[in-house]
Amino acid sequence: MGRKARNIVVGLDMGTTKISAIIGEIQDDGIIDVIGIGSHLCSGIQKGVVANMDRTAEAIGKAVEEAQFMADVEVDAAYVGLAGPHLNGINSTGIIAVKNQEITGREIDRVIEAARVVALPEDREIIHVLPQEFIVDDQDGILAPPLGMSATRLEAKVHIVTVTVAAANNVIKCVNMAGFEVEDIVLEQLAVSEATLNADERDAEVLLIDIGGGSTNIALLSDGSLQFTKVLGIGGTHITKDLAIGLDISVPDAEQIKKAHGCAYRELVNDHDVVEVSFSGNYEPERIRRLDLCEIIEPRAEEIFQMVLSEINDNDYTTDMISHVVLTGGTASLEGMVELAEEVVFQVPVRRGIPSGIEGLSEIVKNPVHATGAGLLLFAAKQHQGRLHQFAGQGLFSRFYHRMRDWFTDFVS
Ligand SMILES: Nc1ncnc2c1ncn2[C@@H]1O[C@H](COP(=O)(O)OP(=O)(O)OP(=O)(O)O)[C@@H](O)[C@H]1O
Ligand SMILES: [Mg+2]
Incomplete structure (x- = not known):
């Protein structure tokens, strides 16, 4: 089969009507070239939850195979979109005193850690901790980690996305049954916002509505960060x-x-x-x-x-x-x-939100039906390049968490 290529990312959209796989190659300039797309009808997912593992795994296998054939590459892992009633988004705040009066990566870690402390039922895990804003002493509205700023007090407002462990495990198992690893799991609304919002919308208050086959995903974003999802x-x-x-x-x-x-x-x-x-x-x-x-x-x-x-x-x-x-x-x-x-x-x-920011087979991908798949590629590219302001969960997803922590340490150093 095809060559093994570097800088390859795969987005796997497991929808209620179809499973689609999009393969992208991250170019040296950071642009993603879409080089393969595969799509297969699937009735194994209902309202975002795996209802039939065999059918789902089979459709994943066929979609990825088709995309690999088109791209002439072999892939072994994918970024997988998750949405459904088993996901929940809550807002939380963390506050810390800043030692030595200067904000370093350690302070950012600590304030995110403080915001992450929410009471969670045993069957749930955190998949994303997404900063909405940082407040440095009395200065609010700071969107990126305020590294190097002088302060005595640091506050972080975050959106925490949690998932039912069993439901997420079933998705991961299906991908594994098809012969692939899950590189990361990503909230679909987050992926879709990457693909469809333009620069102006990232500074505004936007309601994003993704109407698929069996479900409608809602996200409210302010200044590009998630406030509410359903x-x-x-x-x-x-x-x-x-x-x-x-x-x-x-x-x-x-x-x-x-x-x-x-x-x-x-x-x-x-x-x-x-x-x-x-x-x-x-x-x-x-x-x-x-x-x-x-x-x-x-x-x-x-x-x-x-x-x-x-x-x-x-x-x-x-x-x-x-x-x-x-x-x-x-x-x-x-x-x-x-x-x-x-x-x-x-x-x-x-x-109408049409995926943008990608090249290659973009004429095929520039269709609202591919908003999740294209968004997963953009998310993956940002993560590879360390441009993502997000913090992953712990526990079940510690594998992802540690990778992100490693990235974050690189990012702040
Ligand atoms: N040109 C079109 N006109 C009208 N409806 C369309 C068109 N193209 C696709 N659809 C509808 O879009 C739906 C599938 O959309 P999409 O692929 O986004 O859903 P999905 O990701 O499989 O499902 P979900 O997001 O609900 O899990 C189907 O109901 C299909 O009939
Ligand atoms: Mg969908």
């Missing part, structure tokens, strides 16, 4: 099933019609807009009014957005606090989603 068990598959029931057709036919002719906002569809569709088993194509498709799709799409809105409202955030919304995931490609979200639900600018 996963809802609803997505594009529900829209497909509504169409199948509403039109009395098979699910594969409904899926094909949704992608080819569906629209989520009736304002965009003309009353006389008619499409010809062929159903499996029928030789004669049938004529369907697009408005009829819209009348089935729009209520479900609006329900998804309303659920997102209630979720953020329930957590004390309002749309007034958001400068705009970025919509991604496969279902963001459905016509009318952006307009419906902007005009009917959120009343702030909404745009």
Whole structure:
């Protein structure tokens, strides 16, 4: 098989509809060249949780194999995205007194350690400790570790992501069963934010919504750091099933019609807009009014957005606090989603989030369906180059933790 190459990173997106593997090569200038992509349908994951290990492992194997073939390289490990009800994000604060009045890497470690001390149930582990801001004496809003600054008191506000050990273990086992190691596990929202937010959005308050097949991942970011994350068990598959029931057709036919002719906002569809569709088993194509498709799709799409809105409202955030919304995931490609979200639900600018910041096979990757996979590569590249302001968990993931600690020591020295 293919050559073993250096500086190769692999992103593995284990979604509810498909598993995709993207292989990237980090160039000397830090840019990632996408050199291989493989995707395989998979029904082994439900709402982000492994429901069938054999099917999942098989799909991982096939997706990676396809990507390896395209890239003509052999890989042995991957960055894996995690999302689902087994993940939880909480905010925490740590405060320390600064000895010798100068902040060094030791003080940063200590303040993060202090913020990390939260009461966790036995079955949960921390996977990320993401600094939101550092406060040096009374000066707040410092985003990067304030190394070298003089101070008597250092405070860190962080977002801590935890996962149920069993659920994460099952994901790792499936990857191992397919013959690969897990290089790191990464919260999907974090990966997606790497791939879809532009520089301006990193200085603003953004609501990131990734609508996939079986789930909708939400993230609220302020100045590029995560404030709130949540996963809802609803997505594009529900829209497909509504169409199948509403039109009395098979699910594969409904899926094909949704992608080819569906629209989520009736304002965009003309009353006389008619499409010809062929159903499996029928030789004669049938004529369907697009408005009829819209009348089935729009209520479900609006329900998804309303659920997102209630979720953020329930957590004390309002749309007034958001400068705009970025919509991604496969279902963001459905016509009318952006307009419906902007005009009917959120009343702030909404745009479609397409992965950027990568080269090579980027024309294939520049699709919202690849936001997680592309984001995992960008995350991996940042980690390889020591540009990541994050701290990993301990315990089950101590392997990752130690690697990151090593990196952090390098970074601060
Ligand atoms: N062009 C398109 N128009 C409409 N819907 C689309 C289009 N392309 C993909 N989708 C929908 O996007 C969904 C799959 O998106 P994605 O690949 O992001 O999900 P996933 O990662 O497998 O699942 P999840 O994130 O929920 O675990 C499917 O429901 C599919 O029908
Ligand atoms: Mg997904």
